[in-house]
Amino acid sequence: MERFEVTDGKKKYEIVVHDGGKLLIDGTPVHLSSVSSGRLMRIDLDGRSSTVYIQRREENIFQVWIKHSVFELKVEDERARLLSAWSKSSGAVHDVVTVRAPMPGLVLGVHATEGQKIASGGKLITLEAMKMENELHAPIAGEVTLVKVKKGDVVEKDQILIRIQSV
């Protein structure tokens, strides 16, 4: 038997796969079948069928496209859950926020410097993408510990821009 915990940011599901193939989601047995076709998968759950596209973002983070929705899911098996419980209990929690580029674009301005104290909502970066200027604001109050970009840089989506440590 394998047990998985899946979280999509809002909700947590417990999925159990028995050795015989029986499948339960939150304790309720479900009937599921699938066919792969290229990069897509056809999934039939309890008689309702959907086409899904799954992208692995990180080791245990998956992006699932289905109908008009995109879900970001974290999948943890027993071992992963133990590890994450350990790291929490060992006090290895830092209130550090990494600000990443929400989209590819051009850095028009950097309004923070390393070592600077910043209020939550403070102006960090102006990013131009698709001819619109977008202001990125500090998600938490704290000290700016890292500034990875400068004016004129072209950044990719998810590229690290700034790091803030709460004080």
Add this chain to the structure above:
Amino acid sequence: MKRTIRKVLIANRGEIALRIIRTCREMGVGTVAVFSDIDREAMYVRYADEACHVGPPQASESYLDQRKILDAAKRSGADAIHPGYGFLSENAAFASLVESEGIAFIGPGAESMKLLGHKTSARRLAESLGIPTVPGTIEPLKDVNEAEHYASKVGYPVLLKAAGGGGGKGMRVVRSAGEMASSFGMARSEATSAFGDPNIFLEKYVERPRHIEVQVLCDTHGNAVHLGERECSVQRRHQKIIEESPSVAVSEKLRAQLVEAALQLVHAGNYVNAGTIEFILDAAGNFYFLEMNTRLQVEHPVTEMRTGIDLVREQIRIAEGRPLSFKQADIHFRGAALECRIYAEDSFNSFLPSTGEIVRLHAPAGFGVREDRGVEEGSIISPYYDPLLAKLVTWGATREECLARMARALSEYELFGVRNNLDLCHWIVTNPLFARGDFSTGFLAENFNPEKLLTTREHLRKVAALSAVMEARKNHQFNLSIIPDQPKSRWRQENSESMR
């Protein structure tokens, strides 16, 4: 001057280039596409009879480079240029450059484009004709002090707008004096980078306005007709998402006033070709002239679906110097039409544009459904251009039928790999307030709550969670348990087979 157009160069890209090529083909007119490095494989390039490379991905060095576009036209022997919308479509200097080379510009003449397409001069003309306008500045603002002065005169909130602009770029709502300095700076720098024109003007911001526009067609013989109105009130970031015709907010009496104002304006400005006169409607039903778009609009298919008139075909005929082939009384309006703009953007994250590869595209079809699209499965959406992927248009005998058809069409649509607003569009067309016609340009800000929408998809969430587990189990990081062999049939299987 009468001339025959045999070959048209389309100075644009994406869905609009393809849409223009289609009409040209029906008319037996040859087509030349232009493309930047990253559009080499694009659908519209393959659809055209010929194609010319015009430079690197940056629009300023390709689609906005007047010399390169003109050279491509000469090289290919095109006798006309259709600018589409955006890019060079409202550039009077380009229009006169093209005409000076003996090539037809499919659009208005440079003079009337300057007069009517420029917000300040168009507004002045409207005022001289007694057409109501929103209180504001007639001259561009010199600096932020002047902006503050006028803002306190007309009263906050005010709207800062780029003189050369459109599509929400260089536009800011300022709610108090404290916000003026930073908003003015941003509006000005956006205006400069997007249009090369730093001029900004200010007007009173009308709360809960509706956006209504009138489509006109004018020939070189002094004939002008209107093709009814479109309502484009559902917007985000000042850009339209949904357009429909007729507008539920427009009575017969108001319609008569709007089209009269529109026709007065184009006659006074000696306007030729297709154009759109935009108005805003306040909560009390008063209308104000906003601006004129001196080109084909993104949302023109809405009008085509209701009138049966191909606007691009008429544009080409007008550019040939022919008189309009119909009179106002010949134009019949049937039923209702609605368009959803399918954008590459994340409705759940401030409508930020998104990029990537389209890994699946399944488009809807059926009676009363039209789709104008420039991308396909395998297309890469880059950050260089407008995030519009497709326009989905439905027609119905009534608005109710049209909305039901749109909801059906959207539910058939699947687009994976690039975040998009299909979900939002479906939410809008099935929203009771929208169905009742009770909305303004603030509709989304007031009513759309992405969080709420996400929590209602229980079945999909379960499928997603199970799919992720299946994918995870493919990886060695996870201990794979031993599952006994199952029959290999593809569909009627047991649970275990699928979880392998």
